[in-house]
Amino acid sequence: SQQGEEDPQALSIQEGENATMNCSYKTSINNLQWYRQNSGRGLVHLILIRSNEREKHSGRLRVTLDTSKKSSSLLITASRAADTASYFCATLPSGTYKYIFGTGTRLKVLA
Amino acid sequence: ETGVTQSPTHLIKTRGQQVTLRCSSQSGHNTVSWYQQALGQGPQFIFQYYREEENGRGNFPPRFSGLQFPNYSSELNVNALELDDSALYLCAGHRGQSNTEAFFGQGTRLTVV
Numbered sequence: 407s408q409q410g411e412e413d414p415q416a417l418s419i420q421e422g423e424n425a426t427m428n429c430s431y432k433t434s435i436n437n438l439q440w441y442r443q444n445s446g447r448g449l450v451h452l453i454l455i456r457s458n459e460r461e462k463h464s465g466r467l468r469v470t471l472d473t474s475k476k477s478s479s480l481l482i483t484a485s486r487a488a489d490t491a492s493y494f495c496a497t498l499p500s501g502t503y504k505y506i507f508g509t510g511t512r513l514k515v516l517a
Numbered sequence: 518e519t520g521v522t523q524s525p526t527h528l529i530k531t532r533g534q535q536v537t538l539r540c541s542s543q544s545g546h547n548t549v550s551w552y553q554q555a556l557g558q559g560p561q562f563i564f565q566y567y568r569e570e571e572n573g574r575g576n577f578p579p580r581f582s583g584l585q586f587p588n589y590s591s592e593l594n595v596n597a598l599e600l601d602d603s604a605l606y607l608c609a610g611h612r613g614q615s616n617t618e619a620f621f622g623q624g625t626r627l628t629v630v
Binding site: 439441446447448449450451454494496502503504505506507508509510 | 519521523550552554556557558559560561562565567572573575605607609617618619620621622623624626
């Protein structure tokens with residue numbers, strides 16, 4: 407079963423705009439990670455945020471975590487055509503060892 | 518560069534055959550996990566190995582098996598291949614068993630015909 411649900415399923419924006427993707431999950435977690443995947447290739451790790459953290463930044467990426475709402479968001483600022491990819495959230499439920507992925511958001515950045 | 522490499526990158530097999538996929542992780546990744554990703558879906562957890570022993574399995578039948586070796590390499594074996602086994606298979610290396618980043622390889626695209 408899917409723990410994480412990304413929203414929206416697909417997003418199309420112009421280069422330079424910001425892109426926001428959301429992830430909701432069902433159970434308490436140890437951490438949540440965001441990954442990028444280009445054209446069915448491997449997953450590239452973007453950011454890990456632990457359950458006791460509320461916000462993290464990495465370059466043009468900003469991730470927030472709201473454990474009370476069981477949700478996270480990924481913001482990509484000043485998007486580029488190279489950001490075109492699928493983005494997945496993966497949660498590590500408390501007391502478990504396996505990451506559970508959502509179905510992803512397909513982001514298309516138009517030049 | 519994740520430090521995790523998988524081979525082969527692409528593979529075509531016939532239904533009923535057996536396949537072995539390989540993963541090589543960097544030093545310190547004492548945990549390896551395998552995932553199956555069907556087209557248009559998120560990755561699904563197959564199993565995890567920690568210090569050469571399986572310590573967790575997802576909802577996959579016993580014909581999916583694995584091995585982890587002391588040199589941080591591992592294998593995923595699938596027997597009696599079925600058409601639905603066609604997918605991208607991803608290997609991830611971790612430091613420790615949980616609460617750490619998982620670093621993924623580029624995957625092996627398996628097609629069963």
